[in-house]
Amino acid sequence: MAADVLRAVRREPEASRAALTKSLHLSSGTMTDLVSRLQTVRLIDEVAATPTGRGRPSTRLVPHPSGPLVLAAEISATGWRTALAGVDGRLAEQHSGEHQDYSPATILAAVGAALEDYRRHYRDRIGATSVSLAGTMAGTTVVQSAVLGWQQVSLDALGAGGLLLCNNDATLAAVAEARRGAARQARVSTHLMVLSGAGGGSCQDGEPILGATGASAEYGHLPLGRAGLQCSCGAVGCWDVDLGARAMARDLELELAGPAQEVTAVREWLAGQDPDAPAAETRAQAASLGRGLAGLVNALDPELVTISGLATELRRLAAGDFDAAFAQALMSYRRSSPPPVLDAALNQDGPLVGAVELALDQVLSPAALSRWAGED
Template identity: 50%
Template sequence: MASPRWHGALAVLDEVRRTPGITRAALAQRLGLSSGTVTELTARLRGLSLLGETPAPAVGRGRPTTVLTPHPDGPAVLAVDLRHEDWRCAVAGLDGNPRMIAAARHADRSPDRVRDEIGQAVRRTAGGLGDRLRAVAVSVAGTVRGGHVVQASTLGWGPVDLSPLGPPGLPMLVENDARLAGVAEARGGAAAGSSTALHVTVEVGLGGCLTVDGRPVRGATGAGGEFGHLPFGDRALRCPCGAAGCWDLMVDGRALARHLGEPAPADPRTYAAAVLARPDPAAGAAVAAAATALGTGVAGLVNALDPGVVTLGGLAAPLRAAAATAFTTAFTGGLMSFRRPDPPPVRDAVLGDDGALHGAAALALDAVLTGEMLDAWARRTGG
């Protein structure tokens, strides 16, 4: 619960996060507050280095107003993106816009080595930001339950504790990358404006997230959203997750290689991108089979979850584009008939490779923008 002291301030900061550059007049209207109240609130937030305020360009003969932005010396969060081949580190202010500050390919993927390398970058950044740094969020290409990596098969990891990466005393979040990308698409991407949104992404296997009002649905233990392990596949195929018949195995580079009678690729993502670019009929048939599996499964999720919008990330978007008829036939055919006249739009994700970083910054900022955290920030600035 926000302490009453910060109630109005948090509402203002939420609106500025949603619409950086919003005018003070528009803010007052959106919050249903008098211009006097908004003037008081913004002055207080400016004094606390939370908001910046500049005169808006004059429009017509209306009363002059100002534009509100995150303060350049305001709180910052650190977002880390730990992927199959590399890691990246970015800093974001209250606008949630990640600014890349460090990146490297994995020299080797042992958890100790990866933790060491990222840990050094985090400590360097924390040192530079000082007490402006208020939270850290790590995106992982793996299954995360309750803030712990339980399995990351593309990294060759079992359970790995990433909590030592966070500077002591700061909120530290660890989340699945597809889930974070879904959060980012729901808040400021292709699903913005839809209260219930489904994100589906294909990299190595398939992941995704259902978001409600921009928040991920995590399940009872936090490991929800493992859509790739729905049994939409061939029961004769055993998935590295331990289950049989996973959808994961039907939509990615491993599926394409099987259809083409080629050996299982060491790097299924690069392999899939190469097959998508091939002009030969055999490649086209393999792509159509994978697009059919994708469309069928997305229809099943739409039947089950009833999203207002579906977004496709990673290779899912080019896979659909390369075999649009196969995808659409499978998607429409898989929908319950009452849904067919008005199915949810299936859109390509717009944040691309940076979706998980945007989502990590967003959830880290959620943790920062609470009454308790603002109390601590105000004590820091003597407010």
């Protein structure tokens, strides 16, 4: 039951102790005993909750000030971010930087230095490091990343010899939405993130479906694009050649301020669009988005779909084109009750939140908790 309390604190970090007691169907006495045990082993502490009216004041359960921590890092097309989190999964002490160049050595040195600063301060409280990266991952190796220009790059140094988890950024955004965001009430959900290209992930009961090597859900490399165009991945006709900032910047011949600036340039261009009269390029992108999402629904059968990045802007600006393409590409039996397509709740924080979630799965496992409590 102690594990149930910890999961509830992650799920509802703002909830009062009374609310958690009710949601877990526990008696007040049982909850008192569990909280006392968790305080003794430095996992949970109790603080006064914000008053909501008359009656006995309640308390909130929060991470113990000397409790276990996880580190998270995100390496995106233009920069990096790091964060620290306790057992409630909240991002804290965030740091960030822009890429000065795109060599793996330079970027990994900058991220590694930020992570080392946390480790020097918090030492043995840190139980895992979890990395999000914009690229195809296999274990702790970046198989390829078009936006970074990397191939077969090891991230092992970021773990500093400790537990290291590495995953694709869009897959982690899918985890974040399934557990903490817009898809949290769905048992099976699919997420699509569109930035330079398209990526995503699917979750069942909050767990990501990673595939045999961890490289599943490369949705941008489904053959949904123009057959004659070669993708940076080496395949021909990928969805990425038609959908996303890279494709839009190419088709619109936008001037870029620097490397990997397609998303910024396209967002600035979209900001000048009129939803009542969207440009042909916007309509084409929205239609491609709707058609591809319908294909994912047909293949994956989710209860709910979430979208983030440029996908939300494209649908908003050309809703009619998106809706028509989505409906037409659905199998006929699905059209009467298609799964809802919702904007993501966590947006740019999705990859970091997802990274924290998977790290906490390891740090709060029964075996890890036994080691933390000194029982092993």
